[in-house]
Amino acid sequence: MDDKSQKRALQYLLVPDSSAGRRLRRILATTRARSGIAIGTWHDLLNRAREAYFIPAPEDAETQFEQGLARVDGAFWQESLASAPTETVRALRREFVEAVSASDPETALAELELAGLADRPRRMMGDFKRLYHQLEAGLPADLEVVRHLLRVGSEEVRQPLCVHRVKELPRTSRWQDALIGKLNRDAEMAGVRPERELSRALQACLEDRPSADPASGLGILQRRLFEPGTAPAPVDETAQWLRVRDFYQEAETVAGMTQQLLAHDPPLQPRSIGLLVPDSFEYSVALEDAFRLGGLALSGLASERWQRDLGSEAVFHFLFCRQRPAPAMALAVCFSSRLMPWPAEDGAQMAQAVMDGDYSPRLPSRRGERANRMRDLLLGGDVEPATLSQALADFASLLNGGDRFTAHAHRGREAAERIRRRLAGAQTIEWASLRRSVNPELISGGASPNHNLEGVTVWREGEESWRPVQHLFVLGFTHGHYPVRPGTSAVFSEPDRLAIRNEIGLRLELRAERQARQRRLFRKQLGAVSGTVTFLVPHRNPDGTPAAPSDSLPFIERLLPAPATAPGLIATLDSAADRGRIRHVALAKSCAPSPARELYSSSLRLGRDLIALRTDKAGNPRPESPSSLETLLTSPLAWLLRRVQAEPLQWSPEAANPAVLGNLAHGVFEDLFAPGRKLVADEEIEGGVEAALEGRIQQHAPFFRSPHWRVERRELAAGAARAAKAWRRVLDDLGANVLASEQWLRGRALGISIVGKADLILGVGDDYALIVDYKWSKSYDRRIRMERGYESQASLYREMALTGDIQARRAAGPDQTGDVPLAKRPVSAKSVGIVYFTMRDEVCLSDSEPPGPNQVIGWHAVEGDVAGEAISKIRDRLEQARNGEIEMNHQGDRKAFKKEWGVTAFALDLSPLVELFAAEAALRDS
Amino acid sequence: MTPLQPLSIVPAGAGSGKTFAIQQRLGEWVAAGKVAPERIMAVTYTEAAATELRERISTKLLELGRVDDALRLSEAYITTIHGFGLRVLAEFAFDAGASPQPRLLNDYEQSTLIRRALARTDRADTISERLEAFGYSYDFSNNRAAVDIFRDDILAAIGLLRSIGAVSDGETGPLIARTAESIVERYGKAASEQAIRETVRGAAAALLREFPDSMEHAYGASKAAREDFIRDFRNLTRATGTDALRHDWKLWQALRTLRTSNTRLKLPERYDELAYRVIGAAARLRAHPGPLEHSIEHVTALLRAADEAFLHYDDAKREAGLVDYDDMISMAGRLLRTHPTVLDTLAGRIDCMVVDEFQDTNPLQFELLWKLRDAGVPTLIVGDLKQAIMGFQGADPRLFGALIDNHPDEASPLTQNWRSQPRLMRAVNAFGRALFPSKPEYTPLKAQAPASPMEPLEIVWFRKNTRSGGRRARAYTIGERIQQLLADPSQRVIDPKTKRPRRLRGGDIAVLCQTHAAIATYATTMRAAGLQVNCAEDGWLESRSVQLAWYALSYLANSADRHAALYLAVTELGSLSLEEGLRQLMEEGRVEDPLLHKLDALAEGVADRTIYALVADTLAAIKLFDRVSLWPDGEQARANLVHLMGLAAEFMNSNREALAHGGYHGSGIQTFLAWLRAKAEQDDRQPEKKVLDEDAIVLRTWHSSKGLEWPVVAVCQLDHKFGARLPELALGYGSFGDLSRLLEQIRIVYWPNYACPEQNVAARIALRAVAETEARRLLYVALTRARDCLILEWPEYLEKQWEEEADVLQQIAEALVLDKEQEAQERTVAGDLGMRLTQEIPAGSSFWSLLRNHCWLERGNSRSSDERDAALVVDGEKIPCVASEGHIDLPEEIRAADPEKPRELPVTGRRAIRPASVPTELTPDSRKPSEIDEGCAATFKVRHERYSGGLILNLDLGGAELGTFLHRCFEVLGSRTDLAPRMPELTGVEATPAAIAAIGTAVERFESWLARDMGSREVLREWPLLMLDRNGSVISGTADLIARTASGVWVIDHKSDNIDNPAEAFQKYRGQLDAYATALTAQDMHVLGVGINWIRLGVVTLRDAAPAGRKGS
């Protein structure tokens, strides 16, 4: 260091991006250690300058800009600003900054003469001028700093900056040039001169210096790509194009080829192999995976991983919860959020309970006051802003992420606070707009790429190369890449820009220029390769739709045409003919597929009594239900999975599916045709259905109350009313009275005890009873099933009733232990009938003619034993289960059950395991 | 220089090289300076076509040596019509008052938002309250509820309104009124409701009076008769006993079909007489005003509801800054309509507009494009009316038709064909003439393709169809024929790419079917016969690889999911047998498997990692990509997994609010899986597994074959029927006279499905004509795909049916003439015929019958099944062909055969990566000095010097922030004490004046210590240093302070840590300080030593430079 008494100036080397900085730093450090040299991008320079001249960071320029925009009356953006504020502000800031930066820093837009422009650009520029006046005090952040810096006297500087730069790298605006000029002048005044060696080093580093043999294909690309003239040269082995299926296969192929290169050229180091990749997390993931498999380290792969914003998410869904009726999945999301004041397992359990239809899941006991309060908050609702605001405050105060999620909880509290501010003074709750203000987006996890000395070098498409390589793979060579397509501007079109340049002298950059810059970058990236380049062209997008190759391809084809014998420049890995001409391709040994794991088996032997699997407190096997036995009938495996609580846990949005509708319809019938009540009159039915439905919906399907299920709800009500009228007629014709509805029955059948809830028990005359099963369906399928003897449900109820052991307990209240009317009646097989009432077409399917003298409209008696086949089959299966044996289903069971038994085997859908382990169909016949 | 023609139209038949024509013309224009490349606008209707066009124009310009022009092309508008609309929207967003960064709704978000909007309108309540009355009932074939079908209808209505851009109250009102008017017109004169109703009721009552019991008991000899009588009796009772006649038109119609005596069954004469009275009275349904009112009510409600729902939908979108696919066109169109300056600006930027595949334009697109033409942009339109088959997507070929009609002089068709070999071209031209006999007339194409050794035309004819296996037998036959071709070394084709002859292979052959179901049958049958085929197949979600990923994710989301655990443990990747898994569940209540442990290891990140990361982590943890690469169908399995990843990205980027509208809340695994299931319900296709499968025969639908070609094409399923269905909601046009005002001419036409069949005759005939035209086009597309050889499946068993059909059509034609004559009195198509028509027309006709109308197969005399002397006589022209008879039944061995499984795994891709482990020790490329930890135990002697009593601060700052603040204070105040009051502003830290003063004092003391005790003459602050360390890492850092003294320099760092023992703490920073010292030494500076200023203590710890021998060891 020379001994001088002036201020020590920093030599600042301005580079276009951080990759170029990295490259330059190494170049400089390699020759010798240095001090007093800073290397960085424009942004970094601005910060240094600001600190060197003691200029404070501008405050809240964002808000000022937004407010300024709103104040320019009649400006071209006003309508867009109102409808899409965020995007509009973002776009305008970019364009405005560009326009201002292109102006004379002294006067900026203030004195522009716009008369020479056409209407549209004149209007745009005029509005920008007015905006500039509005913003006089606070231009967008960087501009404000530059302006400030330009005004500061040179004596103010603590540490002069002597800026070295190379033209167009990076491209700088007029304001930027002005600032650099000023910095250099101030440095000069302080007696500092740019060190020539450094300028030369910067120049050399940023220069486009093709490194491959000029006569080679790659050498030609490096020198002539996108250039006019030149005769085509045949493509040689320094460049190749490879079409693979998708991005993932690109990564896999490249990993294999990398290994291949390394194996064939032992002195070659992984670091001398480069990957040029588009900026996308997809490529990062795929490369990471494929290279990990091949044991290859990567250097410089963007590992930026995003994170979910759990805090905003919790608040966002909390708002859904508080707007009643709360969607079940929103509740589930909240219950299972990690910010809740309960353990994750509890959350998962409650969430699943909600998804399974329990709208007020209980907390596992003793989870504390905070947990209880949170649960209540999630289950409550608001109509008034004030209560919502309070709820939010409570909610925020209860958020608790533990150590791992503190930051998330913090963001949640901030989001809640934001909403509370918006609620203050509001008259009504604008749910949608409140939610928009917390719309959860991904947040950055903040990890930066790992650059190391050994790994395969990764370059990013939008950046300079950071170290030279010998072999390069260009990934994602598709339309919109290489070069990257610039976006469009909504303010100044290309002709407008040209006019603004020519007429008023603002050098706005043209899209074409930006494109040219991207092309130069791409060529320069190729230039940093000394050996070979391989372009990977994915044929399909991840979803399988076709992808188009990069627009650069025709330019390349012109320089290096494919040989006449080849079908094209791009070789396809899948083509046998092409494979021969692909170099470095890795090939696996040819071998036969490994046989799949043998899954099916004819039966399982579990070596224990499966009936006794679940026992009550006394150790007796718990009773079976008729529906469980039906599962056993069609699929013992499904039955067992249910027993061991291994059914799939799934989430799904609420929907008016047949199960929900049937459940509601059952409920309505229960209310309408209750015991001890006079037969409801025809004209009361519609009102009665409405009232009953409302109550049931409240309880079982709150989502049905929201307006967008209106049509379904009305259709259900109408259908239920129609069915109820018909059913009422049936009861009337039968002269039946209701003995019990939703009646728990317990009895013995098939040698085990059975329990279940019968939909309805009717008494006809003094000595006849009917067990009724309502079905929210039509009669056709069930009739066939009964005719074939495979309808066991009602018969099992009858069996329970007959075997006496009637549990005198009603579903409505466990403490209601009165006699069940049926118990007092003389019962025999002959005096108890069964009826399926199919609500959708109002048919009574019974195993006997209607008791009593009257004709009953819609009554259909099925001859023969409607349950016989099923019962005997179930009996066998129970016996097997007792011996620990599970007979597996067979392939084709679904069809066979339907065809032979008339049974739609829902049990087969319980779990994919049922069909996976089904034995081959052929076994069935043997 | 002649300017460009304002309008040129190029009708271009199949294979006539239209892209080539466009590329040639644009090339010439650019070369002649008539068009600037960046001012070209060229639009197509598919991405693939846009890509090809872009590439070809670019290549053309490069061929002409115009590199600069080719580069400028990147600014041109060469894209799909939607891409063009989007770009207009983006470039003129502010003019439109819209978001400058519109976000595109995906299909799923769109359908949920529309559903939401639909729920908000009550305009269709009159229908939804009585869905059955309006003909909606559960559809068992598709498992759709009446409500859903009704919604589909509104959605269709919305689609229709959107396709003409007529959405807003003001615009649809008159439109709907016109629709209603046209229904009234077509219905004819209505009678008095009460009068005809009473006649029917009277007649029915009279019958019931005399025959009060159902005839079932006395005359129900057969089951059919019994059922008829039960039905008749119930209907008669309803007619007399209830109000049903007032609204139930099906009842009326049913009364027209009362069972009466016939040859086999004799009823009492009196019964017949009374029944005929009823039948006659009920026939007045023809003129009943009820059905008319009913259908007007229906369509009005549908359209009004659609209109309102659409407005809601539009609002919701605008609120969220979203646009959908159609908006790209409609908003752009509206912009050009309402902002003349925008139109001018845009038109001023375009030198010429090229529209490819114009026949696929819909009205809105037409309007958008035509606006530009009207604004003076020279326009070149290319298309082929004969290939207009995209009607199901809203394309309206009438527009192209009208365009050609209105501008006959501007049209100059292409007349050459580059696709099919000359001998095949003869057949194609004959088909063309036959299918398109009149306006616009078929233009024969001259064959330009090289001659091929293959026989150009093969007919495989089928004598009989069986219901159980006819199709499979045909599939087998076609497969067999293909197998023969493949086995025959003399079958050589010209490679489309290398243009050299080579042997035929599977991938050269396409089998085209009408339906996906047929494709599935052909695929299984051909596979069973040992052929490799390639076709789009469903079953993505259920595929094994996806299921494994699914349950791995389920387990990851909730480790209490016993089912997921069991699934994983007992299937491909697991280690337990099902028995063992179940036993563990029963005994231990949980499943133990190494696979699950691998997933447990990921549990940490589940809560806040993105779904994409979680999917990727999961697949990696269970090594699914590796495992499937060994499976027999591994390529499909991996393609399915890649699709899963794509969907994860889509879900991650979806708009949360839009998802929530569909009931999908949250962004975690469970929500993702739920969403995935719904996605798969909409589209469960497995993506194509390879780039190309050279040996696999391609199976495609006729529709999707458009734009493609193969050396050998088998056109199958000619037995498929086309036809129209009622009710139908469609677009009509008042006139095509003024294309510039096309939208104003648009009508919505509704053809109700009346219970009375006669009322539907006109509709059926009209719609049949439309369907037939479409069918001819589709047929043309299918018949023109082949380069070398066309194989036709010839369902000769339809011959009889074809004859009968022709007969019926003849009768209809005659009846209609008759009807015209009678129009003055009352419109009656003969009742009997009307009834028959409903039975015979709706099914439509087969595609084959269209051909059969003009062709017949002339088989030679030889009885061999391979007749070489056969000919197809097409439109009078005899075209020699190979004819052979196909199987009627499937051979037994094929029924049982298992599909062909690959015997070898692919040798490229993942399996070619040699597994190895990644080195763990990697040297960083660069390091910050603070990261240096040389890890050496040696200690040095240090000394401590106190310059002040320490700094006690009361600032509410975290450790790092406090450090930054103090550093900056020492940096700034060290040189400029006067800046003390500005420190809060310069640092953004709200420090009290007292605090600042205290810091100021500390700085002052430090500085004077430095000058006094250390003898510093010059101080460098925040001084950057750059060097390599011994491992080759770049060290780049900033020394806080370098003090120059007479004898050398000291390097001193400020530290704000609160420490007790400076000597010990010093060790921590030694590596860093040494690095600085080394850097300075390397620059020939004499480093005296290094030190740390413990700001909080007011102490500096100093260490003298290491002895020279150990420096930088």
Ligand code: SF4
């Ligand atoms: S520089 Fe000195 S203290 Fe550091 S590692 Fe080398 S010998 Fe040890």
